[in-house]
Amino acid sequence: MVVITRDRYVVFQVISNEDLPALSSIKSKIWDEYQTIFGVNGTTGAGLFFDNYNEVEGTGIIRCEHKALSKLMVILSRITDINSTDIILIPLYTTGLVNKAKSYLKILEK
Amino acid sequence: MKNPVTFTSDSVLSCENYVSADNLRNLKLFSEIVKSLRINLLSVDDFNLDNVNELITSEEAQEYSVTSLVEICNKTVEEKFDLLNLKQTISDTIISAKFDTHIIISRKTLEEDSIENLKRKLSELRDNYEIIAVKSDDVKVLKWAAHDRRVDYISVNLMSSNLPIDEALCSLMKQHNKCFELILSPLLLSDYKGVSIAIRSGKKIFKIIGSTNTQFILTMKPESCYQLRNGIQIRYLAQLLDIPFNRSKMSVFDNQLLIALKNAMKLNKSNIVDGIKEDD
Numbered sequence: 001m002v003v004i005t006r007d008r009y010v011v012f013q014v015i016s017n018e019d020l021p022a023l024s025s026i027k028s029k030i031w032d033e034y035q036t037i038f039g040v041n042g043t044t045g046a047g048l049f050f051d052n053y054n055e056v057e058g059t060g061i062i063r064c065e066h067k068a069l070s071k072l073m074v075i076l077s078r079i080t081d082i083n084s085t086d087i088i089l090i091p092l093y094t095t096g097l098v099n100k101a102k103s104y105l106k107i108l109e110k
Numbered sequence: 111m112k113n114p115v116t117f118t119s120d121s122v123l124s125c126e127n128y129v130s131a132d133n134l135r136n137l138k139l140f141s142e143i144v145k146s147l148r149i150n151l152l153s154v155d156d157f158n159l160d161n162v163n164e165l166i167t168s169e170e171a172q173e174y175s176v177t178s179l180v181e182i183c184n185k186t187v188e189e190k191f192d193l194l195n196l197k198q199t200i201s202d203t204i205i206s207a208k209f210d211t212h213i214i215i216s217r218k219t220l221e222e223d224s225i226e227n228l229k230r231k232l233s234e235l236r237d238n239y240e241i242i243a244v245k246s247d248d249v250k251v252l253k254w255a256a257h258d259r260r261v262d263y264i265s266v267n268l269m270s271s272n273l274p275i276d277e278a279l280c281s282l283m284k285q286h287n288k289c290f291e292l293i294l295s296p297l298l299l300s301d302y303k304g305v306s307i308a309i310r311s312g313k314k315i316f317k318i319i320g321s322t323n324t325q326f327i328l329t330m331k332p333e334s335c336y337q338l339r340n341g342i343q344i345r346y347l348a349q350l351l352d353i354p355f356n357r358s359k360m361s362v363f364d365n366q367l368l369i370a371l372k373n374a375m376k377l378n379k380s381n382i383v384d385g386i387k388e389d390d
Contacts, residue, residue: 015146017139023114036312037350069170070355073346077339090147091343 005041005047005050006066009101010066011093012076013108014058021082022066026089030062038045046072059092059108061101069094113216121202124153124341125366127241127291127329128265130218134165140335141174147340148209153217154259156303158238159377169316176212179240179374194376196284215370217241219265222328227252236260240373254284262369263291265312265326266315268308268351275315280322289365291318297347298330298337306352312351320357327361 014020027050035044046068053060064072076089093104126149133140134154144152154162162178165171179200186199196199204211218239222346224230228244235242244255247269252274255261264283266275275290292315296308319326328348332338339347341362349356 013146015143024133068344068350073343074350077299077347078335079345080300088143088333088336088338092338 002010002054006096007047007063007098008066008069009098010062010072010076010091011061011095011101011104011108012060013090013092014087015090016085016087018059018085020058021085021087023050025082026050026060028055029079030075033078034071037075039076040070042068042071048072052102054105054109057109058086059105061091061098061105062099066096071086114275122148122225122341123151123204123363124149124344125153125363126332127151127153127366128219128243128339130152130331130333131156131161133332134336137174137383138172138334141176143335143338144212145174145210147337147338149340150204150209150211150294151213151363151370151371152213153215153241153366155217157214157216158218159216159240160238162214165214174212175207176214176385179213179215179370180320180378181375182213183371183378186257192196193368193371195346197364197371200367209219213372215240215374217243219243219244219245222251223248225251228255232258234261237377240370240377242312247272248257249273249276251294253279253282256286256288259286261288262373263289265291265293267293268296268315269304270311273311275318277318278321280318280324282325284292284322286327290324291330292314292316292326292348293331293349294328294347294351295331295333295337306339316351316353325360327367349381 036045045065047065049063051061051063062072073091076091079089081087095101124147127324129152131154141190166176166178182200182203184314218235220228220231222231222240223246226332242260243265243335244261246252247270252264254320255264277381296304328344330337330339344362345358349355
């Protein structure tokens with residue numbers, strides 16, 4: 001049987017009153033939270049991949065499998081701080097096409 | 111591919127139904143976050159109608175386009191108004207202003223242990239607040255509150271040790287068109303034991319609410335500005351409590367706006383017909 005995995009691309013924005021965190025800190029925080037809430041098994045099925053992060057604007061794209069989208073959204077909503085810096089991670093736009101996600105990012109960065 | 115300008119995710123409206131007045135101390139940060147999250151309806155706790163008017167007219171708030179429901183209604187309402195049309199008009203006004211309008215609603219949460227105290231407080235406060243919610247661990251108090259038309263919500267804390275909700279209360283709430291208000295802030299705790307307790311009791315509560323089809327709304331009750339979440343985020347968080355995404359559609363903006371509008375129109379003296387006096 002052929003199993004087709006469909007990807008979803010979530011455009012997100014980091015909001016903070018202080019310096020924006022580096023991509024590595026955001027990655028590790030999301031992975032940690034995902035493992036704590038949904039377990040190691042859940043994390044392996046998520047297929048998370050971070051791309052196009054702009055440290056000045058605080059915007060980027062997270063890729064995940066379509067079945068893990070709602071779980072990723074839960075995790076993004078749960079995060080309130082990274083390395084003791086208060087932040088909010090806002091999922092701005094979700095799409096199945098990476099080019100569409102990138103063009104949304106371009107509009108944001110204008 | 112569609113033209114990128116026509117991305118459709120922009121028209122989701124959000125409400126935060128339980129903002130603490132402390133959050134408004136740093137108005138600049140608060141309004142920046144609220145603007146980024148596109149939360150347009152904000153019920154501020156312990157904030158009466160006079161406080162709302164003071165805030166709206168203050169110099170500090172001038173640059174943030176803050177307004178009240180009564181002010182918007184006075185601009186849009188005609189002689190004979192229909193609540194659903196009015197709600198649609200207000201939603202359209204917010205969207206046409208590119209989510210830049212923030213409506214402040216006055217709210218009071220009563221935490222009373224006896225029915226007598228609750229009666230006394232309600233008669234004192236009913237004209238000063240647009241929204242009145244009741245929070246208690248006693249089922250008798252909640253059942254009395256469910257009957258009373260001055261009460262709008264019954265707040266449910268996910269961290270309380272005993273659940274004061276049963277099917278009889280849900281049926282009463284449904285009969286009197288009242289909503290439960292589920293506070294989701296415990297789901298953001300960094301203490302995982304607390305999160306686990308909140309999810310467990312939240313699932314139990316929704317099992318009862320869902321089985322009786324009682325109306326409910328979802329709110330964050332943020333302790334700081336960084337705990338504010340928009341409607342979509344709240345709906346996803348609620349999935350941890352086994353609340354399906356499609357069941358929570360009306361629980362993050364529409365129900366709140368309808369109830370607040372109904373009360374704002376009641377409190378607006380010009381809409382009370384001569385010869386009708388409501389009992390306290």
